Structure formats: structure tokens, C-alpha cells
Amino acid sequence: MHVLVINGSPRVKEYSNTDKIIAKFTEGMTENGTTFEQYEISDKKQWDDIRAAFDRNTNILIALPLYVECIPGLLMEFLETLTPKTDGSRMAFILQSGFAEGIQLRCGEAYLEQLAVRLGCDYAGTLVKGDNFSIRFLEKDKREKITAPYTEMGRVFARDGAFTSDECKKFTGPEVFPAPVRVLLGLMFNTVARMGFKKIAEGWGCTTPIDYRPYQ
């Protein structure tokens, strides 16, 4: 199998969490001979090549971050330029987000199902997982801890050509956190997480409070 992998993130490749996920995923996907070609939506210079690759390939995988409950505007802008296919192609998705709970991604997932059909492809499922916000901020070993589970999902995709197995469904994790976990996380959000965000902001040269109101 040969797979066209499109990174649908508008963020440049170097800092793209989606790209780090794709890297781990394709490690597993290529173990038994599956090959792939990868493109970045964030680089408009690649758009002609991506369109040609879309027309040429029959196994298409779009990996994307959730942007306001659906696909990012830049990815939408690109997809609007495609001509729907008529060659029985299959389209699958890796949908990832910062918010951790599965429920946060379901609205986006529902759109991807109809998007595949509107682009003339058979829908081959979506691998859904959140809690990926921190990937870009972490050192390599900690980052790998978050992205490593995607390698197994790459193996599954090479085997099935789809994300329809129970393994893929379980990969999402909890739909919502149980109440006691929410209480604990709530405490963390107000303490450790805030300190962590402040530290990142200082590292980026931020000179105002994180909740600063510039327009009021």
C-alpha cells in the first residue's frame, strides 16, 4: 500500500504537533513495506503538488488539529480547490486536539465523515485523540512519550487501511473525565498548569500577564 499523508495543520512543520504525530505514526505504518509521501498544508508552495498527489493516490490520510470544533480554515481553503474523485479512493483522518477528552473531538469527527464523501472518497475512519497541546513545548524524550502510542496505530492502519478497529476506538481514551478526576485536574489547572504556562510565556519573552486585556 502507498499512502498520501497530508499534514493539515496551518502551523509551520517545525513546530507542528501534528507533524510529530505523523512521524511516529508512519514509523509503525512502514514497518511491513507500506510506503508514503507527505505534504504540508502550511506551506502554500506545496499546494499544486498536493493537488496532483490527491488526484494520483487512492489511499489518502489527512492528519489535522481540531480548530474551533472542526477543520482549520487554511485546510478548508485548500480543500475547496480540489476536484472530487471518482476512482474509488479511500480517505482516513487523524484528528488531534489540545483538549483531552474524546467528546471534544466528536463534532469535528462527524464533519470528516461527510467531507470524505463530498470529496468523492470512501470514508475509512478517523483516529481521534486529544491532550496533544504540549508536544511542541517538550524535550525530545518527554515528547516521544506522548507521540509513541501513534506508532502502534500506524501498524494497525497498514494492516486494515482504515481506523475502524476496536483498537482505534479505544485509542481515544475517556469521552469525559469522571467527576473526581475533574476536581483534581481543576486544582492542577489553577496551580501547576498556570505556573507552567507562565514559565513558557517568560521563555518566549512575554512581558504581560497571561490574562492581560489589551483592548479594554
Add this chain to the structure above:
Amino acid sequence: MRKEQYTKDGGIQMVLIVNTTSDRTITEEVKKYAGERGIDTDIVEAGALSISHCIGCNYCWLKTPGVCAVKDDYEIILKKVIHADQMWVISDTALGFIDHKGKNIFDRILPIATMYLRFRGDQMRHVPRYDKRTDVGLIITGEADREYLERWNERAALNFESKSLGVFGTDEVKEAVSCMC
């Protein structure tokens, strides 16, 4: 005589209309019906402005809190939305959804949220940067999956910690205006 609508705290209601299409007859119609109802609308003809996509840089959360790193006309909307009781986005459709110009208006809204997190109900949300809660509605041109858009707009409103005002076609502008403040 024009009667003004008031908010709970005594301020005048403000309805922000962002037209991402090039069709100004829609906003003309909105203006007409809103005028009849004494609604104060602030119309931004975004179709004539330069508004790019969100690049996901996170600067508005962690480097220049509240300020977008993409320097274009979106700042006009950002400065208005923080005072608006409602925001209505008029958008063309593509692939069953709002098109990229409409979606960019929502994606670029991130600076009105902070990096901080909290639970609202059983789900995580970002803590809003400002006090105002802005309800959101959609007016769409062309074919789309209406049921899906209703669901999506409900979810999008969660990001404003507000509510959805619904999704209306351009043949239902009067109905949309009846939902304005």
C-alpha cells in the same frame, strides 16, 4: 421613534454582523429588518477586508496575550467582539460547511480566550479574557448540511461560554433578525 435595547447591566445592546461574502444585499436586508426592530447593529464588511487564517502560533496566549501575531484587518473584529452581545457571521458555504473565509473568523477568535483552563460542566474550556459573553449565529449562502452546522455552531458557542443563536439561510434573514437582542 427608535427604541434602544438594553442589556442586563443597563448598557445598550450591540449586535456585531460580520459579512465574509461579497454580497452586500444580505447586510442591507439585515439592516432593514434590524432597523424596524430598533436593534443597534455594527456591520463589518469583511469580504472587502484582508483577513487571513489562524496559523496556530499560540502567541495570543503565551507571547503577546490577547494580541494576534497575524497583522491584518481581523483586529477590527477583535476590538468589536469583546463588546458585542451577539456576533452573526454571514458566510458562503463549501463542502457542506461554512467556507474558509467564514471559518477564519471563528479560528482567529482565540485571543479572546486565555491559555488558562477550567471545567465548564464536564468539559475543559479556556478561561475567557474579557467579561462579555457573545452569543453566536450564522447566516449562510448556498448548500450546506444544515443539521451539522446547527450542531457545530452550538459547539463553537461553547468556546465563547455563550449560546448558539441558530443557523439561517439567506432566505431567512427576517427570522435571523428576530433572534437579535
